[in-house]
Amino acid sequence: MSAQVDNRSGLEALEKRLAEDLSLLELPAKSWVPERTYEGAAVRDVVVIGAGMCGLAATARLVLGGINNVVAYDAAPAGLEGPWVTFARMETLRSPKSLHGPALGLPQLTFRAWFTAQWGAEAWESLDKIPKNQWMEYLVWYRQVLDLPVRNNVRMTGIRAAGSLIALDLEGAETGRVYTRRLVLATGRSGLGGFAVPDFLKEVDRQYWAHSADEVDFSSLAGKRVAVIGAGASSMDNAATALETGAASVDLLIRRKEMPRINKMTGIGSQGVVHGMYQLPDAWKWKFVDYTASTQTPPPRASTLRVSRHANARFLLDCGIVAVKEQGGELLIETTQGLLRYDFLIAATGFTNDFDGRPEFAAIAPFIRSWSDGRYTPEMGAAREGMLASPDLGPAFEFREREPGTCPILAHIHCFNDAAMLTHGKVSGDIPAVSAGADRLVRGITASLFAEDVDSHFANLVAYSTPELQGDEWVDSTPLLNKDNAL
Template identity: 40%
Template sequence: MASQDPVPTPAEPALPAVPLQFVASPRHTEALDRLTAQARADLERINVPPPAWVLPAESSTPESPVLDVLVAGAGMCGQTAAFALRREGVTDVRVIDRAARGEEGPWGTYARMLTLRSPKHIGGPELGVPSLSFRAWYEAQHGEGAVLSGLGAPGWQALHKIGRVDWRDYLLWVRDTVGLPVENGVALNSVSHSDDGQLLHITLEHADGRRETVRARQLVLALGRDGSGAPRWPDFPSLRRDDPLAAARVFHSADPIDFQGWEGCRIGVLGAGASAFDNAACALEAGAANVTLFARRAHLPQVNKSKAASNHGFLRGFEGLDDARKWRVYTYIFDEQVPPPWETVRRCDAHDAFELRLGTPWVDVAPDEDGVTVTLPNGGMERFDAVIFGTGFDVDLLDRPEIAAYTAQIDTWAHHVSATEAERHPEPARFPYLGAGFEMRSADAAHPQAAALARMRLFNWGATMSHGALAGDIPGLAIGAARLAQGIARDLFVEDADRHWDRLQAHDEPELIATRWYVPPASDA
């Protein structure tokens, strides 16, 4: 019998090439100096900052001054919030950050992606000033075309996405260009308030251990992605976070990790999001013998629903929705989850040592002196030299020691949905229920802490259920910062309304003194 040729199997479609990605481009100092001068001239042309108008607090003295606003956190959100306040003429602002310069936020620390997730055309930190935009910053150094610049980086048209360290350096440039002073090495320690709730008493801790108490009328909590909670550590029967055996072998993706020490090691990663893939890629690029990424889902999320929630109508209008619609929108987005960027997945797939195991949750994690044993469903076990939790951040204000005195009174979304819905969606239920200017609220409006809570503005991921993604995701940043600054300006003005009335009556600058129609005040007649 004549043999038959085997039936050919259909070839998998060829995948598109991954565009050029890089963490940082070369710097062109002289070009940036020229752009700095242009941006400062542009700010002057639009009268930024405008004249300061806020009246000093009545209890402020040279010996015991009162700040108008303290901004805690000088990352992307805190910096942009402070710039927005300056644009509103609120200038008695102090900005602090516990980290050293350049280490504010994730960009130079635990973020391990090559590029930002967002498209390169996003704006935000420039607050609408073209010469302060990332595009202006990049084009000044590398040109606007599709060819390589003299420094070896692609021009703007050829740029795929923004390099992570480029974004960090751009933020620092914006800060310096607009003249925004930041006190690095200063951490927010605790908050209390005056007897009438009209002033916040804020304890700061300096890097040298010195403590300082300042008084402020408003506090902006721009404490980063974990500033409304903490890194999410899964609970496992055999794992204790304070176990010394876990300290060197069990990590969260937000931890400092020495990937270079993992050459030849077997690494397990838990999670299906971007940070899980980023950390897996770093381990692979450091020469790990094998990296296995586990996800409980049967397939990776495929559609980023939050993209549909990033247009200006949504970003501006979401805060005006009723509670039921807000709850419906973000519980849906959270349930759908965000897929990892395709470039990041391909970054891992480029290594033969990478394995993705879908539909495989972890049942237990047990570190010992030689490694980590991961127990899988049905009794299976895997052995690793180290494991990483790429499980993101939880939102639970009970985890924030800085405002521990107030957490029991902070209003949350659990109080605004049914008990069934709160049980069904426990994390959204823990999000703080914020006012129109990002101010926190007391669950009991008559409680003595209510007035003080209204002076604390939460400007980070914890604002999402109330305002949408305006304080953490770049596309909504400018809208969020402007809303925050305008809310603070409004409240400062209303609080001093009678004093502004006195100022209005006392205003006596004559307009017609240079004409023949000038009439002197009656007292001078």
């Protein structure tokens, strides 16, 4: 199916219906947040860092709710935000096509509406999974049809306090310092940290290996022996891409003795999980996430078959890595199955929440409370390092201070990315529940902004003087009543 718009008139009709729906719902709501300045500079109500799916959903929900002094910044060029057409190397999305994703409860804003407006109901019925490039096209349309305030090619390089405000340093297409009352970190799968790199790779020259989220020149791997660490979805996607671009051989080095087969969390997906996970006691939250981590999520069947159909692909199970070193222009990998030799290695080892290594967070990182700071107790289960590093968040995804009073602006910085999962459940990283997550986020921001400006809002109440009645709607009968009583 062509990724190009085949039916512009159908899309225009959809956009008209969406505009009508928004009008019926009185959306966007009227602007209600008082304007502020700081040392002569305008102050944003909210800045969103990241304009991928979560960033767009958060920005849209803010604007629709009448918080209009908002901007979203993304370091990527327009149309390249998020992983979809960069380091996501699968052919299709893994989520069912029917999920409404970032549509925020608006039927005309769903992928299904966008798709059928152009290709029709029959094409929708025949569609299996959504091609990832087409999902990116939908997100581009989503941004355009809602006229969201996104600025590309802008990178945040620093966060610091400016009185009660947050000062952000920017570079790129917009350079300098901006001030905001609230900050949303919609920074995607990398959360607050970055790539998770195993210790055995940290001293190996980068010309011999890449992380699965790196830009990889797969054409340079033609004729090469390639190893891929892991058995997850990204492992399969990267292995398949290497095979399809001519790698001589690809081995998947899988530490487990058996491939995981059952997608546990998808199997129990429900509105109860979406809205109830955050309300659970900490011990139950830990239990859910710990169990899914121990059982692991299997790669999709189609992604696995995409690898196994190649005769030069091998699945090496029970193959843990002991050490890696470069020698004579090749990698020598010592494994539990013996010594293996490769020309290049791809580490599909995920991401970390260790934000101490990110320079843009340097001013706030030491003060952020994580689950290791007393929220976790040994009675909950195994002390998993990645889970312990998860930030301990409030009800609107806001950070909490490790020591009260040491960094008050943390209460105004919201972690709307994958790092929020342990506290909030999977509502800020994946397609299924992103609308629910955006709604939870913006309800919290709305309430806190209103409370912060309560004096101003009360003054507006007192000053409001537009009469509902003009004085000519009735006759005062009191004089007649008094006359009648006198008789």
